[in-house]
Amino acid sequence: MLGRTLQRELAGHEIVVADLPEWDITKDDELVERMTSVSPDVVVHCAAMTKVDDCEAKRDLAFKLNEEGSRNVAMACKACGARLIAISTDYVFSGEPPREPWAWSETDIPRPRTVYGASKYAGEQMVQMIHPDDSVILRIAWLYGAGGPSFVHTMAKLGADASGAPLKVVDDQRGNPTSTKVVADVVKFLLTRPDVSGIVHGTCEDQATWYELTLELKRLLGDRFPRAVVPCTTDEFPRPAPRPRNSALKKSVLNVLGYRTPPWRAALADFVASEFGPTA
Ligand SMILES: NC(=O)c1ccc[n+]([C@@H]2O[C@H](COP(=O)([O-])OP(=O)(O)OC[C@H]3O[C@@H](n4cnc5c(N)ncnc54)[C@H](OP(=O)(O)O)[C@@H]3O)[C@@H](O)[C@H]2O)c1
Numbered sequence: 001m002l003g004r005t006l007q008r009e010l011a012g013h014e015i016v017v018a019d020l021p022e023w024d025i026t027k028d029d030e031l032v033e034r035m036t037s038v039s040p041d042v043v044v045h046c047a048a049m050t051k052v053d054d055c056e057a058k059r060d061l062a063f064k065l066n067e068e069g070s071r072n073v074a075m076a077c078k079a080c081g082a083r084l085i086a087i088s089t090d091y092v093f094s095g096e097p098p099r100e101p102w103a104w105s106e107t108d109i110p111r112p113r114t115v116y117g118a119s120k121y122a123g124e125q126m127v128q129m130i131h132p133d134d135s136v137i138l139r140i141a142w143l144y145g146a147g148g149p150s151f152v153h154t155m156a157k158l159g160a161d162a163s164g165a166p167l168k169v170v171d172d173q174r175g176n177p178t179s180t181k182v183v184a185d186v187v188k189f190l191l192t193r194p195d196v197s198g199i200v201h202g203t204c205e206d207q208a209t210w211y212e213l214t215l216e217l218k219r220l221l222g223d224r225f226p227r228a229v230v231p232c233t234t235d236e237f238p239r240p241a242p243r244p245r246n247s248a249l250k251k252s253v254l255n256v257l258g259y260r261t262p263p264w265r266a267a268l269a270d271f272v273a274s275e276f277g278p279t280a
Helices: 002-009 028-038 052-057 059-080 115-130 151-159 180-191 210-224 252-256 264-276
Strands: 042-045 083-089 135-140 167-170 198-201 229-232
Touching: 002 180, 028 059, 042 059, 052 059, 052 115, 059 083, 059 115, 083 115, 083 180, 115 135, 135 180, 151 167, 151 210, 151 264, 167 210, 180 264, 198 252, 210 229, 210 264
Parallel strands: 042 083, 083 135, 135 198, 167 229
Antiparallel strands: none
């Protein structure tokens, strides 16, 4: 999903779309060979095992893709002298903030509680060990983008069913809903700053719960979202992987560099207009 938006938003650059089956991040030798033949200036590494609950059931595969895959991408970048922008996640944090209000900073120590989060954190560490001087770990969260699949697409579909019972949506998990377009803009900014390396948080500003996000989507879609929405707790929707209670990210590095991401409501309004048509 993110790769598709990057492809569109970076159209002014010379791009190589590196995707399965030709480009497999688990095949280390092949990856070095392919990357050397292309000789990129920058690699934006979006490939991952992203289904959080599946990762709990398939731990080995999650680490093979998210840890070893990222190691292989980092080694290939190092081998051909490419800068690496590696996409990571808010799930590296425990989601249990010491106090509220709270947002996790780039300097906070990750303590993942899921296999997905642990495997992505292991991938971050690989990148930082192998290619420390010319890599950025770009942490993003609560992503939606053209074509989906995403929470926003699911809710837009469920919300269209006027005859359905009120939609119950979790109201005790907080994060930063973020569009792939906003992430692409952060990537574009990072391309103008080759001097930046290390961890960068790149989500939208302001926090929301899933319920608040759904209410805003309902407002924007107007009569295309006739179904009622009611808040509920995490306990009412048990999942294999525990969800963070608060995984909002502080954009300390971007802000120091003078860059501000938009508030999530503005980014959502832009997205709804482009994906579903004019907003209400
Ligand atoms: N979605 C979110 O809410 C969210 C939040 C925080 C961070 N992120 C991170 O953002 C990045 C992009 O996520 P996304 O939402 O765009 O996920 P996505 O649509 O699932 O994209 C991941 C891509 O990786 C590909 N892939 C899987 N195994 C591969 C392999 N061995 N070699 C090469 N490619 C492989 C997948 O291909 P197949 O589809 O064919 O398997 C898929 O196209 C990921 O690093 C993810 O961890 C996402």
